[in-house]
Amino acid sequence: MIRLGGLEAGGTKFVCAVGNGATVQQRVSFPTRKPEETLAEALAFFKHHPVQALGIACFGPVDLNPSSPTFGRITATPKPHWQNTDIVQPFAQALGIPVHFDTDVNGAALGEWAWGAGRGLNDVLYLTVGTGIGGGALSGGRPIHGLIHPEMGHIRVPRDPSDCFAGCCPFHGDCLEGLASGAAIHQRWGRAGEKLEDSHPAWRLEARYLALGLVNLVMTLSPQRVILGGGVMRRPPLYTLIRQEFKMLVNDYLQANQLKDLESYIVAPALGENAGVVGAFVLAQQALEAATG
Amino acid sequence: MIRLGGLEAGGTKFVCAVGNGATVQQRVSFPTRKPEETLAEALAFFKHHPVQALGIACFGPVDLNPSSPTFGRITATPKPHWQNTDIVQPFAQALGIPVHFDTDVNGAALGEWAWGAGRGLNDVLYLTVGTGIGGGALSGGRPIHGLIHPEMGHIRVPRDPSDCFAGCCPFHGDCLEGLASGAAIHQRWGRAGEKLEDSHPAWRLEARYLALGLVNLVMTLSPQRVILGGGVMRRPPLYTLIRQEFKMLVNDYLQANQLKDLESYIVAPALGENAGVVGAFVLAQQALEAATG
Numbered sequence: 001m002i003r004l005g006g007l008e009a010g011g012t013k014f015v016c017a018v019g020n021g022a023t024v025q026q027r028v029s030f031p032t033r034k035p036e037e038t039l040a041e042a043l044a045f046f047k048h049h050p051v052q053a054l055g056i057a058c059f060g061p062v063d064l065n066p067s068s069p070t071f072g073r074i075t076a077t078p079k080p081h082w083q084n085t086d087i088v089q090p091f092a093q094a095l096g097i098p099v100h101f102d103t104d105v106n107g108a109a110l111g112e113w114a115w116g117a118g119r120g121l122n123d124v125l126y127l128t129v130g131t132g133i134g135g136g137a138l139s140g141g142r143p144i145h146g147l148i149h150p151e152m153g154h155i156r157v158p159r160d161p162s163d164c165f166a167g168c169c170p171f172h173g174d175c176l177e178g179l180a181s182g183a184a185i186h187q188r189w190g191r192a193g194e195k196l197e198d199s200h201p202a203w204r205l206e207a208r209y210l211a212l213g214l215v216n217l218v219m220t221l222s223p224q225r226v227i228l229g230g231g232v233m234r235r236p237p238l239y240t241l242i243r244q245e246f247k248m249l250v251n252d253y254l255q256a257n258q259l260k261d262l263e264s265y266i267v268a269p270a271l272g273e274n275a276g277v278v279g280a281f282v283l284a285q286q287a288l289e290a291a292t293g
Numbered sequence: 294m295i296r297l298g299g300l301e302a303g304g305t306k307f308v309c310a311v312g313n314g315a316t317v318q319q320r321v322s323f324p325t326r327k328p329e330e331t332l333a334e335a336l337a338f339f340k341h342h343p344v345q346a347l348g349i350a351c352f353g354p355v356d357l358n359p360s361s362p363t364f365g366r367i368t369a370t371p372k373p374h375w376q377n378t379d380i381v382q383p384f385a386q387a388l389g390i391p392v393h394f395d396t397d398v399n400g401a402a403l404g405e406w407a408w409g410a411g412r413g414l415n416d417v418l419y420l421t422v423g424t425g426i427g428g429g430a431l432s433g434g435r436p437i438h439g440l441i442h443p444e445m446g447h448i449r450v451p452r453d454p455s456d457c458f459a460g461c462c463p464f465h466g467d468c469l470e471g472l473a474s475g476a477a478i479h480q481r482w483g484r485a486g487e488k489l490e491d492s493h494p495a496w497r498l499e500a501r502y503l504a505l506g507l508v509n510l511v512m513t514l515s516p517q518r519v520i521l522g523g524g525v526m527r528r529p530p531l532y533t534l535i536r537q538e539f540k541m542l543v544n545d546y547l548q549a550n551q552l553k554d555l556e557s558y559i560v561a562p563a564l565g566e567n568a569g570v571v572g573a574f575v576l577a578q579q580a581l582e583a584a585t586g
Contacts, residue, residue: 061548076548123439135513139439144432146416146515148549155509156542158451158467171546174451216448220428220513222439249449253464255354255369256441 002288005051005097006280007042009058009087010104011079014038016045017277022115024274035085043094053098053291055283057107057276058087064102064145072101100287104276105136105151106143108229108269111279113138116270117227125223126269127152128230129210133177137221144221153177157212160205163188180209182232198237206232207241214242214266215249224258229269242266295581298344298390299573300335302351302380303397304372307331309338310570315408317567328378336387346391346584348576350400350569351380357395357438365394393580397569398429398444399436401522401562404572406431409563410520418516419562420445421523422503426470430514437514446470450505453498456481473502475525491530499525500534507535507559508542517551522562535559 001020008015010032017027026049032038046054061077063070072088092099102110109118109126118124118138127135135152137144154175165188167174168181178184185193189202196202214226228239243262250259258265269275294313301308303325310320319342325331339347354370356363365381385392395403402411402419411417411431420428428445430437447468458481460467461474471477478486482495489495507519521532536555543552551558562568 123437137513139432139437140435142433144416144437144514146432147517147551148515148547150512150515150547152513154546155512156451156505158449171544172542212449216509217513219443219448220430220445220510221437222441222443224440249465251464253447254441254443258440 003049003051004281004284004288005046005049005054006277006284007046007054007056007091008104008107008276008280009042009056010276011059011077014042015277016042017274017280018049018051019277019281021281022271022274022278024277027277034081039085039087039090043091046091046095051095051097051284053100053284053288054091054095055107055280055285055287056087056091056099056101057104057280057283058101060103060149060151062087062101062103062149064149098284098287098291100283100290102143102283103136103149103151105134106149107136107279107283108275109136109138109143109227109279110282111271111275111277112227112269113141114282115278116275117267118225121224123222123224124227125217125221125225126227126229127214127217129181129228129232130230131182133181133213133230135217137217137223139221152213152217153181155213155216157209157216160208163205176209176213180206180213182230185232193232193235198235203235203238203241207238207245210238211242211245211249214246218250218254225264226266227269228266229275233268239266239268296342296344297574297577297581298339298342298347299570299577300339300347300349300384301397301400301569301573302335302349303569304352304370307335308570309335310567310573311342311344312570312574314574315564315567315571317570320570327374332378332380332383336384339384339388344388344390344577346393346577346581347384347388348400348573348578348580349380349384349392349394350397350403350573350576351394353396353442353444355380355394355396355442357442391577391580391584393576393583395436395576396429396442396444398427399442400429400572400576401568402429402431402436402520402572403575404564404568404570405520405562406434407575408571409568410560411518414517416515416517417520418510418514418518419520419522420507420510422474422521422525423523424475426474426506426523428510430510430516432514445506445510446474448506448509450502450509453501456498469502469506473499473506475523478525486525486528491528496528496531496534500531500538503531504535504538504542507539511543511547518557519559520562521559522568526561532559532561
């Protein structure tokens with residue numbers, strides 16, 4: 001079996017893995033420090049565990065345009081030291097293997113599409129709700145890139161009349177991320193989401209905002225399935241609340257059999273913490289196919 | 294030159310044309326009546342003006358899934374008599390030529406992409422603001438289909454605090470279409486948009502809502518250009534107002550050179566009333582290529 005490399009380059013931690021398909025043979029993770037140290041540590045892993053191609057699912061913003069002079073770089077990130085870091089060339093040059101990369105959310109979307117909750121479908125939306133909110137979507141089995149990859153978290157939704165929290169997005173205040181991210185929950189209620197009991201009114205409001213966001217994304221992208229992951233979603237009752245709100249908001253406007261069974265339409269990820277590296281294996285496989293024609 | 298047929302099947306009128314590329318050689322239009330009469334009239338045109346393939350850009354909802362038993366049909370339309378009308382087979386059988394079809398907004402998006410304001414780009418959003426609001430998007434040069442084609446008009450946006458109109462969407466009340474379609478303008482102000490002077494406060498509010506909608510679509514689809522058409526957009530100052538509101542709403546969050554020049558990013562259609570049939574020619578060309586391998 002071909003040994004593929006997967007690197008999930010996150011803002012908090014890097015995960016390096018070797019495997020193929022959904023099988024992860026080796027896996028290490030370490031905190032994201034300065035670029036030179038962190039990239040050297042990842043490179044050492046792949047020198048010690050040789051692979052035939054490498055896929056990188058990277059935190060953003062990144063430049064995904066192959067014809068751009070800054071292709072392969074992390075661009076205007078607020079993360080100190082990481083602006084303009086080339087994430088592709090150091091690996092391609094030192095390892096001499098094909099390398100392909102995409103955003104972290106597109107990586108997770110690819111992983112879930114190939115081997116997880118989106119298997120067998122061509123149009124899949126993956127939305128992660130953690131400290132921030134970000135989305136990746138596949139249309140016809142291809143990640144949507146476009147001009148950049150704005151990642152969906154900053155769409156505007158109507159405020160709930162009961163909610164007087166101003167929102168925590170430094171750019172927009174009360175965009176979806178400003179109202180419904182883990183950071184927003186913490187600021188609005190004075191406690192992190194993990195410390196709020198299931199009966200707390202926070203969850204009904206959270207479900208309302210996430211359902212409003214999903215309605216907008218579904219009305220725009222028309223995915224065959226929505227996969228909702230991230231730390232905030234680790235509370236199972238939230239899925240049920242979101243499905244209820246989503247049904248009320250759509251109000252029978254969208255006619256498709258799949259939408260009659262929201263338990264199969266709005267689902268949790270199947271790959272857990274491996275979605276990112278498994279998606280990176282998909283990218284590595286694509287790099288290998290592109291290189292060998 | 295290959296003679297391609299284009300049919301723009303709208304809920305109000307049908308346009309039949311013969312041409313190639315952006316060149317329209319023959320063109321007729323007639324009102325949409327009952328299906329049997331209207332389809333017979335269109336068929337008579339194409340029998341009289343033979344073509345090698347036919348593209349159809351059709352009002353919806355339509356079934357675009359080739360593996361579905363109702364592929365090629367108009368499905369749950371509120372338009373009397375047209376439910377479950379097969380729009381593809383009558384032409385394919387009677388004319389014996391390859392036929393390809395898509396939604397009316399995807400047709401216009403394809404036309405503008407191939408020969409109009411989206412030429413040379415791969416990721417284009419076309420939004421029409423008329424009696425209703427509908428959108429079509431291309432990702433990597435392919436129309437986004439997915440589960441169905443919800444056409445973007447029914448996304449939710451925050452209400453303007455000054456606006457006490459309840460919205461006119463029968464499904465959702467104050468979704469984007471309910472707040473900013475031509476029908477909404479008419480109901481809110483008691484007069485059709487054409488009868489409101491440029492200085493009327495209607496236009497600032499309209500620009501605000503359309504910019505909120507565009508922000509959500511751009512944050513999700515990341516198009517390289519946005520083409521805004523439809524009857525409501527026939528008022529040129531509206532483009533300027535929309536660009537101003539869009540800039541304020543994005544608030545420098547999206548970093549791309551194209552977004553620094555909104556006059557080139559949010560534009561009017563270039564093909565005018567021919568966008569639909571020119572897009573249908575693109576579909577006809579695709580049908581021909583699929584048939585001849």
